[in-house]
Amino acid sequence: MRACLDTRFYFTHYGQETPSWTRRVVEAGRLPGSGLVSSTITITELISVMTPSVGLDAVHLRVDSAKDAGIRFIPPSEEIAHQAGEILLKEKDLPIADAIIAATAMAYTQGRVYTDDPHFKRIPGIRTVWGRP
Secondary structure: OEEEEOHHHHHHHOOOOOOHHHHHHHHHHOOOOOEEEEEHHHHHHHHHHHHHHHOHHHHHHHHHHHHHOOOEEEOOOHHHHHHHHHHHHHOOOOOHHHHHHHHHHHHHOOOEEEOOOHHHHHOOOOEEEOOOO
């Protein structure tokens, strides 16, 4: 399995009841040759949104748990920053974080993103997946 996990994947995975399909995605990411990634901007979004309800320690534990499952957090490189900027030139109302996540997906997963965020459907080269491994 090769995919970029959007922040919404984590909100769903760490929600009150973890859906079986998100568990299967994470389990598939542990298999040899698979490549699950997230942008480090996702950590920023998780901390800013999840901390008020679960606490900062819990968010750090969740990020560490994702890393332990083999999910790599990719910082924005110069290439990713350029791609994200070009995406924003075409999609002016797209949040910067989503452009960085999309550019990360283009660089590492051939544009495959686990998300239900409709913003991603407008970005050429991005294929969204949701509700199944």
